[in-house]
Amino acid sequence: MNENMENRTEREEMPERRHGFHRGGKDRHGEGHDRHHGERHGEHREGHDRPHRGDKFLNVKNLWVEYTAGKRVVHAVNGISFSLRKGESLGVVGESGCGKSTIAKAILRILPDHGARIAGGEMWFKGKNLVDLSEAEMEKIRGAEISMIFQDPMTALNPVKRILDQVASVIRLHNEGMTKKASEAIAIDMLKTVGINEDRVREYPHQFSGGMQQRVEVAIGLSCHPDLLLADEPTTALDVTIQAQVLDLIHDLMEQRGTTLILITHNLGIVAEMCDHVAVVYGGEIVEYGTKREVFKNPSHPYTIGLFGAVPSMASDGERLKPVEGVMPDPSDLPAGCKFHTRCPYATEACKDGKVPVVDLGGTHRCQCHHIEEVRAKREKEAATV
Numbered sequence: 124m125n126e127n128m129e130n131r132t133e134r135e136e137m138p139e140r141r142h143g144f145h146r147g148g149k150d151r152h153g154e155g156h157d158r159h160h161g162e163r164h165g166e167h168r169e170g171h172d173r174p175h176r177g178d179k180f181l182n183v184k185n186l187w188v189e190y191t192a193g194k195r196v197v198h199a200v201n202g203i204s205f206s207l208r209k210g211e212s213l214g215v216v217g218e219s220g221c222g223k224s225t226i227a228k229a230i231l232r233i234l235p236d237h238g239a240r241i242a243g244g245e246m247w248f249k250g251k252n253l254v255d256l257s258e259a260e261m262e263k264i265r266g267a268e269i270s271m272i273f274q275d276p277m278t279a280l281n282p283v284k285r286i287l288d289q290v291a292s293v294i295r296l297h298n299e300g301m302t303k304k305a306s307e308a309i310a311i312d313m314l315k316t317v318g319i320n321e322d323r324v325r326e327y328p329h330q331f332s333g334g335m336q337q338r339v340e341v342a343i344g345l346s347c348h349p350d351l352l353l354a355d356e357p358t359t360a361l362d363v364t365i366q367a368q369v370l371d372l373i374h375d376l377m378e379q380r381g382t383t384l385i386l387i388t389h390n391l392g393i394v395a396e397m398c399d400h401v402a403v404v405y406g407g408e409i410v411e412y413g414t415k416r417e418v419f420k421n422p423s424h425p426y427t428i429g430l431f432g433a434v435p436s437m438a439s440d441g442e443r444l445k446p447v448e449g450v451m452p453d454p455s456d457l458p459a460g461c462k463f464h465t466r467c468p469y470a471t472e473a474c475k476d477g478k479v480p481v482v483d484l485g486g487t488h489r490c491q492c493h494h495i496e497e498v499r500a501k502r503e504k505e506a507a508t509v
């Protein structure tokens with residue numbers, strides 16, 4: 124999303140307490156409604172439904188990130204803006220390589236030291252611009268205030284440290300004065316909750332399967348009780364039962380502590396269950412943004428429509444994003460104009476050059492496209508014939 128596409132208006136409500144995404148994104152009304160859907164934007168009564176929800180506390184403004192490898196510059200994130208209030212949740216979707224993990228790593232400031240740089244923008248978190256903070260200041264924020272569940276657990280876990288030590292040391296780090304014994308007891312409990320039995324906790328990461336490693340990652344991410352949780356494909360390698368438990372844990376954290384969530388996932392059912400806003404990312408830009416209801420009910424960007432399938436639904440029952448015909452352009456050689464024009468069935472000459480307008484579709488809903496009206500008319504016609 125460009126800067127002017129930022130979510131400026133009111134948020135929608137949080138989804139219902141869930142007992143497993145496999146319920147298909149339906150809330151307890153069974154219709155995929157957002158809770159209190161009768162309330163209009165701006166009419167929400169602050170603080171009545173959950174603790175700690177207040178003013179926006181994460182404000183990402185016109186963020187640019189690039190990687191350099193020799194002469195090749197990868198334009199991974201290209202002018203993304205969004206903001207979240209405390210307790211809100213944003214689902215970030217888009218196909219592989221579109222820049223999702225880079226956004227999360229930039230916020231946590233854990234981009235590789237060499238060859239990666241934040242090329243522009245601001246990231247305001249609780250009144251501080253993370254871009255300007257020193258490494259020592261960021262160290263204090265990581266874990267305690269912002270934590271991340273990594274997409275690839277093996278890169279995040281220490282291969283020479285036992286699982287229990289890794290989880291317990293994170294707990295001690297954020298609970299000054301806590302004894303080793305006490306932290307281990309909490310760690311064992313947390314690991315049990317993510318389905319790892321006590322008899323395995325003294326093993327090393329390489330002795331665990333990919334799914335088990337991912338659960339350790341989740342346990343570490345949640346043990347910190349962060350204000351902001353960046354969950355990068357947190358359930359991809361897990362079976363359905365454990366996925367549901369992990370999502371419940373994340374949801375509990377949000378309920379009890381007002382944790383704000385950025386959830387990166389390929390699974391629409393999880394977005395429908397967990398998130399109140401959705402950002403659709405393509406070529407390092409947010410091409411469509413809105414509340415879950417706005418985007419699922421009324422997908423407007425040709426890429427979103429392709430990704431969600433012809434007739435998207437909040438009751439998508441764990442469905443994964445659909446492949447869109449063609450491939451995403453190489454981010455080191457992005458096309459001019461709309462980055463989607465090489466694959467878009469609606470593309471015209473106007474799409475191939477210059478700035479693409481950001482269309483305000485009401486509420487928080489924004490879409491970056493030249494031909495919104497034509498796209499919508501066609502989608503509605505197709506939906507009517509299904």
Ligand SMILES: Nc1ncnc2c1ncn2[C@@H]1O[C@H](COP(=O)(O)OP(=O)(O)OP(=O)(O)O)[C@@H](O)[C@H]1O
Nearest residue numbers: 190197199218219220221222223224225226235454
């Ligand atoms: N350390 C790096 N050096 C060079 N290029 C990188 C590096 N990390 C990521 N990239 C490139 O940046 C782009 C965005 O990568 P990113 O990992 O953010 O994508 P993603 O949307 O998370 O993809 P996936 O869904 O596969 O996880 C990709 O083209 C990727 O190859």
Ligand code: SF4
Nearest residue numbers: 461464467474492493
């Ligand atoms: S701007 Fe043009 S190419 Fe891009 S999504 Fe819209 S219609 Fe397609």
Ligand SMILES: [Mg+2]
Nearest residue numbers: 223224225274
């Ligand atoms: Mg990724």
